[in-house]
Amino acid sequence: xxxxxxxxxxxxxxxxxxxxxxxxxxxxxxxxxxxxxxxxxxxxxxxxxxxxxxxxxxxxxxxxxxxxxxxxxxxxxxxxxxxxxxxxxxxxxxxxxxxxxxxxxxxxxxxxxxxxxxxxxxxxxxxxxxxxxxxxxxxxxxxxxxxxxxxxxxxxxxxxxxxxxxxxxxxxxxxxxxxxxxxxxxxx
Amino acid sequence: xxxxxxxxxxxxxxxxxxxxxxxxxxxxxxxxxxxxxxxxxxxxxxxxxxxxxxxxxxxxxxxxxxxxxxxxxxxxxxxxxxxxxxxxxxxxxxxxxxxxxxxxxxxxxxxxxxxxxxxxxxxxxxxxxxxxxxxxxxxxxxxxxxxxxxxxxxxxxxxxxxxxxxxxxxxxxxxxxxxxxxxxxxxxxxxxxxxxxxxxxxxxxxxxxxxxxxxxxxx
Numbered sequence: 001x002x003x004x005x006x007x008x009x010x011x012x013x014x015x016x017x018x019x020x021x022x023x024x025x026x027x028x029x030x031x032x033x034x035x036x037x038x039x040x041x042x043x044x045x046x047x048x049x050x051x052x053x054x055x056x057x058x059x060x061x062x063x064x065x066x067x068x069x070x071x072x073x074x075x076x077x078x079x080x081x082x083x084x085x086x087x088x089x090x091x092x093x094x095x096x097x098x099x100x101x102x103x104x105x106x107x108x109x110x111x112x113x114x115x116x117x118x119x120x121x122x123x124x125x126x127x128x129x130x131x132x133x134x135x136x137x138x139x140x141x142x143x144x145x146x147x148x149x150x151x152x153x154x155x156x157x158x159x160x161x162x163x164x165x166x167x168x169x170x171x172x173x174x175x176x177x178x179x180x181x182x183x184x185x186x187x188x
Numbered sequence: 189x190x191x192x193x194x195x196x197x198x199x200x201x202x203x204x205x206x207x208x209x210x211x212x213x214x215x216x217x218x219x220x221x222x223x224x225x226x227x228x229x230x231x232x233x234x235x236x237x238x239x240x241x242x243x244x245x246x247x248x249x250x251x252x253x254x255x256x257x258x259x260x261x262x263x264x265x266x267x268x269x270x271x272x273x274x275x276x277x278x279x280x281x282x283x284x285x286x287x288x289x290x291x292x293x294x295x296x297x298x299x300x301x302x303x304x305x306x307x308x309x310x311x312x313x314x315x316x317x318x319x320x321x322x323x324x325x326x327x328x329x330x331x332x333x334x335x336x337x338x339x340x341x342x343x344x345x346x347x348x349x350x351x352x353x354x355x356x357x358x359x360x361x362x363x364x365x366x367x368x369x370x371x372x373x374x375x376x377x378x379x380x381x382x383x384x385x386x387x388x389x390x391x392x393x394x395x396x397x398x399x400x401x402x403x404x405x406x407x
Contacts (some may be wrong), residue, residue: 023266028221030259035251042252055254056262064270080245085211085242095215095317098222098231098289104279106287108195108361110229128237128244147210147242148249153203156340164367168203176201178237 190407194352209238216320
């Protein structure tokens with residue numbers, strides 16, 4: 001991937017890292033994502049110094065785990081988002097985040113057709129972005145506070161000075177719009 | 189969970205799934221939600237989709253300036269072996285009869301754990317950061333838990349058997365979400381039930397005796 005005019009497609013960059021530890025690909029990916037991840041971490045209350053340390057953590061995880069990235073399951077941006085999210089919980093909140101194990105023998109298998117599963121997991125970023133454009137300002141606010149300021153619906157209710165039920169219904173409507181997007185994607 | 193009759197019909201509220209995807213869920217609740225996810229393909233799809241929304245939103249954030257020194261420091265670490273964290277533990281879910289992540293926090297199968305017992309209700313407290321309480325609760329067949337409220341939110345995941353609460357039946361894999369605004373009185377079906385409970389704050393039972401009972405159980 002040494003060619004300087006190679007397209008900067010994050011999925012190809014991740015593949016180049018996974019397949020031959022391509023440093024140029026890593027630098028390109030770093031320049032693409034580190035500024036976003038930093039912005040995310042600062043929004044979550046990290047100091048600049050903490051954010052700079054955490055970026056190194058997050059990007060090293062990307063380097064070490066590039067082979068685990070599965071383009072059928074998520075986009076590179078979503079994958080990096082989940083890495084940054086999990087490192088933030090570890091380091092800034094000092095809590096555990098429990099996750100299920102997709103290889104667990106007791107996991108209840110998804111019997112939906114695999115295309116259906118893939119449609120849910122491998123989001124088409126354009127479609128998600130379109131669905132997000134459909135959200136009202138109130139809905140965008142609650143989603144933003146949850147995703148980028150680490151607030152639960154209860155804390156959001158306090159901050160916005162509205163009843164908890166109102167925050168929940170805004171989250172519910174945002175959730176339904178994202179799902180409606182999925183339903184359309186599947187029926188088409 | 190052997191011979192599941194069907195996928196769960198009661199799910200965590202959308203607000204809770206959104207918080208989980210965002211990473212805002214308190215640790216105690218994330219145990220209940222993640223264990224439900226192992227049992228619920230539908231909620232796994234919802235969380236994947238909400239994470240995708242998080243990814244899109246990350247991509248839309250303004251870029252913060254990152255110094256070249258940060259890149260240089262990162263590059264200098266690329267050749268170091270990955271930090272040796274604790275070795276991943278093999279899953280004990282089959283042995284314990286409950287899926288991960290719950291199986292990771294239990295020392296023994298559900299049936300062999302030590303429960304405190306009073307009447308038809310048995311409680312086994314698990315570790316949880318304050319001010320949360322996490323416990324397993326067994327309710328004998330036909331027994332109802334005395335009416336009680338909560339000082340905060342409570343999530344219950346049914347692991348074995350079922351109960352009826354406010355005219356709704358909660359079966360294996362189902363999650364019941366209860367707020368402090370509501371008082372409830374779940375009643376176990378004939379075969380009894382075992383559930384995982386995570387609550388913010390303490391159970392509130394009206395009456396002196398019930399209050400003593402809740403304190404004795406440590407919930």
